[in-house]
């Protein structure tokens with residue numbers, strides 16, 4: 001697991017955990033290790049901009065961002081190349097799933113605006129492992145959506161830097177960014193690499209006082 005330095009309740013899991021969306025024993029084990037309840041809040045991720053404000057665990061329907069102000073309610077998103085982003089705020093936590101569609105549609109600013117509207121001040125953000133600009137080959141149509149964040153793969157084709165784009169939406173917030181590329185790091189799930197439905201999870205929570 002990856003614990004970004006300075007964060008209180010953010011853990012980026014790897015494939016070595018198994019797929020915690022469906023492996024309930026593994027989820028219980030990880031929960032025990034982290035000192036958390038095993039009833040995690042999650043969504044049916046649909047690459048949109050819906051932000052769900054939750055008070056407890058379980059499935060909260062379609063959406064791509066979770067916010068809670070309840071302590072010790074673990075939030076989970078599952079990814080394999082898409083970008084998990086956790087935001088620690090004063091009195092709340094947010095967790096976002098952003099692939100290129102969600103990023104382009106504005107899921108991260110949507111989550112920030114929910115936090116701020118509810119009076120919570122974002123303190124720091126962590127951008128977890130995802131497919132990097134080194135490997136995220138896209139067509140010109142997708143590249144055109146990210147004009148300042150176009151890049152080139154290691155094999156010389158057009159790519160985009162989605163975590164870089166998201167970092168740009170976090171201006172004014174101290175941001176940590178993983179340098180792990182899911183496509184090349186074999187302990188991470190990568191849909192592009194394996195065409196598998198296995199996912200790693202990110203867990204974020206507001207700690208006990």
Ligand SMILES: [Zn+2]
Nearest residue numbers: 132134135181
């Ligand atoms: Zn890469």
